[in-house]
Amino acid sequence: MSVLKRLRPQKKSGGKRAGRALPAAVLFIVFCGVFSLLSYTSLLKPSARAENAETEAVTDAMPSEAASEPSPESVPAANDEQAFGQPLESSSAAEPLYSNLQTFRNTLIWRNIPMLDGCAFYPRRHCRPASVGCRFFSGGGTPLPGYSWGCEIPETDAVGEEYFNDAAFIGNSLEEGFMLYGGLSTAAFFAAKSITVKNIYTEKAISVGGEYKTIMEALGLGSYSKVYILLGLNEIGYDCQTFLSLYSKLIDSIRELQPGAEIYIQSITPVSKAMSESGSIFNNTAIRERNKALAGFAAHKKAHYVDIYAALADGDGNLPENGSYDGIHPYKKYYAQWYEYLTKHTVHEVEN
Amino acid sequence: MKLSRICACVTLFALLLCVCGCSHAAKEFDPEAFAGDMLASGAFSDELTKTEAEIGCRLYGISEDDAEAMLFYFSSGATAEELAIFKTSGKDGDADKLSEAIKNRLERQKSVYESYAPAEVPKLDKAVIGAAGAYLVLYVASDYDAASKAAEKYLDS
Numbered sequence: 001m002s003v004l005k006r007l008r009p010q011k012k013s014g015g016k017r018a019g020r021a022l023p024a025a026v027l028f029i030v031f032c033g034v035f036s037l038l039s040y041t042s043l044l045k046p047s048a049r050a051e052n053a054e055t056e057a058v059t060d061a062m063p064s065e066a067a068s069e070p071s072p073e074s075v076p077a078a079n080d081e082q083a084f085g086q087p088l089e090s091s092s093a094a095e096p097l098y099s100n101l102q103t104f105r106n107t108l109i110w111r112n113i114p115m116l117d118g119c120a121f122y123p124r125r126h127c128r129p130a131s132v133g134c135r136f137f138s139g140g141g142t143p144l145p146g147y148s149w150g151c152e153i154p155e156t157d158a159v160g161e162e163y164f165n166d167a168a169f170i171g172n173s174l175e176e177g178f179m180l181y182g183g184l185s186t187a188a189f190f191a192a193k194s195i196t197v198k199n200i201y202t203e204k205a206i207s208v209g210g211e212y213k214t215i216m217e218a219l220g221l222g223s224y225s226k227v228y229i230l231l232g233l234n235e236i237g238y239d240c241q242t243f244l245s246l247y248s249k250l251i252d253s254i255r256e257l258q259p260g261a262e263i264y265i266q267s268i269t270p271v272s273k274a275m276s277e278s279g280s281i282f283n284n285t286a287i288r289e290r291n292k293a294l295a296g297f298a299a300h301k302k303a304h305y306v307d308i309y310a311a312l313a314d315g316d317g318n319l320p321e322n323g324s325y326d327g328i329h330p331y332k333k334y335y336a337q338w339y340e341y342l343t344k345h346t347v348h349e350v351e352n
Numbered sequence: 353m354k355l356s357r358i359c360a361c362v363t364l365f366a367l368l369l370c371v372c373g374c375s376h377a378a379k380e381f382d383p384e385a386f387a388g389d390m391l392a393s394g395a396f397s398d399e400l401t402k403t404e405a406e407i408g409c410r411l412y413g414i415s416e417d418d419a420e421a422m423l424f425y426f427s428s429g430a431t432a433e434e435l436a437i438f439k440t441s442g443k444d445g446d447a448d449k450l451s452e453a454i455k456n457r458l459e460r461q462k463s464v465y466e467s468y469a470p471a472e473v474p475k476l477d478k479a480v481i482g483a484a485g486a487y488l489v490l491y492v493a494s495d496y497d498a499a500s501k502a503a504e505k506y507l508d509s
Contacts (some may be wrong), residue, residue, distance in 0.1 A: 180403050328430065
C-alpha cells in the first residue's frame with residue numbers, strides 16, 4: 001500500500017507542477033511564434049544588420065489594407081543590390097559558399113525566402129538566380145554574365161534607334177511624355193494620361209485608324225519582341241500587394257498577347273524635392289520603396305527591371321527643381337536623358 | 353507735260369501695286385510666326401514643345417493625309433495647354449473633318465482632366481478654335497487675354 005502510495009502521483013504537487021508548466025508552455029509557444037515572425041522581418045535581415053552598421057535605417061513596414069500614406073523611408077543600399085548582381089554560381093571555384101554574409105545572401109535559400117511585408121510573396125531580393133542554360137546579352141551583343149532577372153542592368157554601349165523597331169511602350173502620362181519628347185520615332189507607343197494597372201484594360205485611350213481602343217487591344221494588334229511598361233505613379237496610393245497583384249495579371253496578359261516578347265518593367269520616375277516634401281503621396285520615399293518592390297517583382301516574373309529613376313534623378317534622388325512644371329512631369333530634355341539611359345541599358349535572354 | 357503725266361500715272365500705278373502687295377502679305381498666314389508669337393506672348397504657363405506631326409496626328413485621331421500641313425505644340429503633360437495649327441488641303445469636307453477632330457480632342461481632354469487634373473478643365477472650356485484663310489488653329493492657354501492679343505493680328509475676325 002505504501003508502495004502504491006509512493007507510486008501514485010501526488011495530486012497537490014502534480015497540480016502545482018501542472019500549474020507552473022502550463023504558463024511556461026504557453027510562453028514557450030508564444031516565444032516560438034514571435035521568433036518565427038521576427039525571422040522574416042527586417043529586424044533579423046542580414047541587410048538590416050549591415051545597413052544599421054552603416055547607420056542607415058531600414059524598415060519594412062506592413063502596409064495597411066488601403067494604404068494612402070507611404071511607408072517610412074527605406075533606402076536601398078547600393079552594396080546590397082550590387083551583391084545580388086552576382087550569379088548564383090560562384091565565379092571563382094575556390095570561393096567558399098558561405099565565406100561571408102554577402103555570399104550567403106546570394107544563395108538560393110535566402111533569395112527565395114518570401115517577403116512578408118505586404119508586397120506579396122516574392123523573392124526577398126532582386127536578381128532571381130538565372131536558370132541553367134539561360135544567358136543574357138546586351139542589345140549590342142555584349143555578354144552579361146553577372147546579370148539575372150530583376151538585377152540592375154549593366155551599362156553597355158548605346159544601341160541605335162533601330163533596336164526599338166520591334167518594341168512597344170505602354171503606360172501612363174509619363175510614357176506618353178516619352179512618346180512625345182523621347183525622340184524615339186520607330187517604336188510603338190500605347191500610353192495615355194491617368195492609365196493604371198486597373199483601367200489599362202478598359203480605358204479607350206489609343207487612337208488606331210481613327211478608332212479609339214484600350215491599350216491592351218492596341219497592343220494585341222501588332223507583334224513585338226520587347227514590351228516596356230511604365231506604371232505605378234498613379235497607383236502610389238495603392239496597397240503594395242494589391243498593386244503588384246494587378247501588375248502580375250498585366251504581365252500575364254501581355255505574355256498572352258505577345259508570347260515571345262521580353263518584358264521590361266520601368267521604375268517609377270522621381271518627383272521634385274518640393275513635391276516630395278509637400279506631404280503628397282507622390283514623394284520619393286514611397287516611390288523608392290515601391291521601386292524596390294518592383295525590382296523584386298520583376299525577378300519573380302522573369303522580367304527585366306529598368307531603373308529610369310536613376311536616369312532622371314539628381315544627386316539627391318529628386319527630379320531637378322527646374323525640371324518640370326508640376327514636380328512630376330519632366331520637361332523635354334529629361335526625356336532625352338531617359339532615352340539615352342534605355343539605349344545603354346539593354347538586355348535580352350538567349351537560351352542555350 | 354505729256355511725259356510728266358505718264359510719270360505720274362506710272363508712279364501712281366506702282367504705289368497701288370505696293371499697297372495691294374502689302375495688304376496681301378499682311379493677310380498671308382505664317383504658321384511658324386504665329387506659333388512663335390503665341391509662345392512668346394506669355395499665354396502659356398507650361399513649356400510647350402513642338403512635336404512630330406505623326407505623333408500629333410495620333411493624339412488627334414487623324415492621319416497625316418487629312419491636312420496639307422500641321423504643327424503641334426504639346427505641354428509637358430502637367431497641363432492641358434497646347435497649340436495646334438492645320439492647313440486644310442482645300443478638298444471638300446477637309447475643313448469640317450479637321451474641325452471635328454479638334455472638337456473631339458477637346459472633349460477627350462476634358463473627360464481625362466476632369467479626374468486627372470480638374471484645375472485644367474476651365475482652360476479647356478475656354479479653348480479657342482480659330483481660322484486664318486486655309487488654316488485652322490486651336491489653342492488652349494493659361495492666359496487667354498495674352499493669347500488673344502497675340503492671335504488677333506493673325507486670325508480672321
